[in-house]
Amino acid sequence: MGSSDFSANSSPLPLRLYSSMYEYAWTDVGAVNKIESLAQPVYDSASYMGSILYYIHDTSYSEMEVPLMGCGENSSQALSSSHGNCSQICFDSNTLYMPYNLQPCLSLGVAAMLIQSGSLVLDETEKNTETALKQYNVGNLSTWDGTSIVQNIIDCTVAACTENKIGECPSKMLSLDGLTVTADNLQTVYAGLGSFCTNIGTTVNSDIAGPGVMLSYLVQICAALLFWIIAKLLASWTRVITWPFLLCRQPPPPSFDSLLSPASHSQVPGRRKSAWLRATAIQRRLSRLRLHAATLTMLVEFQETQAFFVGAIQIATLATFKPTATTQSDSANTVTFGEAISDSQLVQTLCVNGTLPILLVQCLLQRYGMRWWYTFALVSANVILAFVVDARRNYLIADFDALWSVFVASNPVDACGGLANPQVYCDTLGTVYASISNGIYALYFTVPVLIIDFLAPSIMRLRNVDTALNTWRRTNRVFRFLEAKVWPLFLKTFWFFLEFALLLSLCFYSARLFIISLYMTEDGSLGTWGFGQLVAVMVWVPPLLKFVYLNIFGIEEGLGRRLAHDYRVVHDELPVGEGADAASGIVELDELQQGQGDWKENPYAPSDAGTLAQSLRMGSHENLIQSPPELYNPEYKRSWPPRWPKS
Structure with missing residues (x-):
């Protein structure tokens, strides 16, 4: 030419x-x-x-x-x-x-x-x-x-x-x-x-995104969604779903005559209310299933597991991803700039978005009145670490000069003046892991709500607050109307949109994580199964197997064998939503087994009734008196006296 x-x-x-x-x-x-x-x-x-x-x-x-x-x-x-x-x-x-x-x-x-x-x-x-x-x-x-x-x-x-x-x-x-x-x-x-960079791909650190680790991330998301869906179906959704079908299938009353009545069968007064009551009865029966009890029981253990799982990732990220390239940092395991960028962006995504399943489960726990300071403290620690990781996102990777020095020492080429192999520059722009840490925005509107909801019951129990509320209830008709009609509807609507927004964020994160897994599988950067990959997956086996066990053998068998001999599992007959323990059950000290005090001889003595009330972990003594519990400990089960005091 x-x-x-x-x-x-x-x-x-x-x-x-x-x-x-x-x-x-x-x-x-x-x-x-x-x-x-x-x-x-x-x-x-x-x-x-x-x-x-x-x-x-x-x-x-x-x-x-x-x-x-x-x-x-x-x-x-x-x-x-x-x-x-x-x-x-x-x-x-x-x-x-x-x-x-x-x-x-x-x-x-x-x-x-x-x-x-x-x-x-x-x-x-x-x-x-x-x-x-x-x-x-x-x-x-x-x-x-x-x-x-x-x-x-x-x-x-x-x-x-x-x-x-x-x-x-x-x-x-x-x-x-x-x-x-x-x-x-x-x-x-x-x-x-x-064509120089055509065949150069990015290999992500297997400790961050190996096959077992990626599967573990997906299992966490799927398990959180599964527990959330089961709890919603058995507690509230079924009533809404079945009501239209019951309304359509409900036969007309015997006194209804289509020839004499000016209105159609669908316009008969009270028909909608009757269908809603039937749907509510179905919902109530579903809420008493063993599946519902097992799901709520496992929520706390699952929350603890995923809190420690995500927390370990967050702490490891802050400890190993540093702006300086050392033998203890992630830079020591990378061979290209693309790998360093991908590792940094991926761990940021996991640290921030990994809190989304935790927040979804925490919303579910607090909606059921299961406000335990231990799980709330774990969730708070995860959220704080997520904010720290997001604040340090520009420092979770070694700077250019530090990485360049590592590459010059590990991949020198004589024809390039003894500098690093030019292949270290490939695959650095437009990585698939970029711009997927948007879960931080979900934390901004979810965390304040959870904090307020967690602290509100304690604040409401303060003497001054309780006295003021009772005064307003007695003297202010508008306050009574707002408290009885408007406030419950507002809470249900607010929680619905909050959980819906959180669910959308979680679905978006899971879809992106699934795309990353497919991308890494196609280009061969996912790696192979090894010792660490198996360990990463096994973290979810105990809570999931325990969930299956509780569904097969029941709560009494699953939890009763774990308690000390002077404690037992008692089923609370309160319907779901009527008390903090209505969705779970009560673990109480077995005064009958211990034989302490005169209560065994005279269960109706007023002085000993207070002792019984003190033995209850949670719940209301009045509810216990009105509806005696059914004892599930087979070794110490006994029939109650024929007479029972009425309040």
Whole structure:
């Protein structure tokens, strides 16, 4: 290919240069932004080179502009407003192969070759070109040895395919081996450089996203959704779902005559209320199923398990992902900039979005009145750690210079001046893990509600508050109406939208996590099963197996065997929603077994009734007297006396 083949114009195409230096201080942005701005220069260099060749081939262009990102002796100079001397940097093997110098040096080298071949002419009178030439100390391009610059870059990239290689190079890149660069074969050079990163993928740390670890994340989400759906179906949803069907199938009363009645059967007064009562009765029977009791019983243990699981990830992230590259940090296990970015972004996603299942289960627990300070403290710790991780998101990765030093030491290439293999720049932009940490917004509106709901019962029990409320109830009719009619409806509506928003966030997170798993499976970066992967999955086996056990053998058998001999499991006959313990049950001290006091001899003595009330863990003594509990401890089960005092 001769010089006339580059341009169909009868005269050389005017070339204009302009500075594309960043307009703000990059020292104030996160490490990931800096790395992405400096990495992948091989692909960018080939792109700019292809643009130059395209402009020459296309006769519709009367001029050509080439951006210059600037030369630098180090990363600080490359990302600041200061400009290096390109005429020296591009001919020095110690600086030519630095990632931030490849693009400007290759562009200037190709431009110099085409100027000297007569395909281009530098428009030095144009203002931007004049400024760029002075800023970057380019000098006279007609005297540049552009061929040596391009040849050195080709020799470096070809050697990177065989010496300390990170991935396989395509055939187009390998075909450049032994090629002598001239203005006639620049198109071949462009095709080879453009394919350099084709086969280079990102391998995520298996401790972060191995097959077992990814499966463990998905199991957590699925289990939380399963428990939430079961609890909702057995406690409230069934009534709403079955009511329309019962309304349609309800037969007319015997006294109804369609010929004599002016209204249709569907307009008979009280029909809707009757169907709703039947649906409520069905809902009440479902809420007393063993499945419902097992689900609520397992919620606390499952909440504890996932709180420690996510907390371990959060603590490990803060401990190992640091802005400095040390042997204890994640940087020691990465071989490319892309891996460092992917690891950092993925752990941020897991640390923040991993709290979504925890918040969903906590909402369910508090809606059932199961406000336990232990689980609430665990949830609070997870939320605090999530906010800390989000606040430090720009510091959960080593800076560019630290990573560059690690790569130079681990993957040097002699043909590249002893610097790192250029393959370390590949696959750094547009990673699939970016921009999926949006779960932090769900924390902003969920956490305050949970805190208020957790503290509200304690505040309402304060003597001054309770006295004031009772006074308002007696004296203010509007307050009684708001408390009895408006407030319950408002709470139900508010909790519905809160859980719905939280559920949407969790579904979005699970879908993205599933896509990441498929992406990693397709490109082979998911890794293989090993010791650590099996351990990661087994963390969910105890609570899930216990859930199955409770459904098969019952709550009494499952929990009764775990208690001390002086405690027993008592079933509370209160319907769901009528007391803090209505959805669970009561564990009480077995005074009958202990034989303490005179209560055994005289169960109706007033002085001993207080002793019984003190033995109750939770619940109301009046409810116990009105509805005597059924004892489920088979070893100490006994019939109650025929007489029972009425309150």
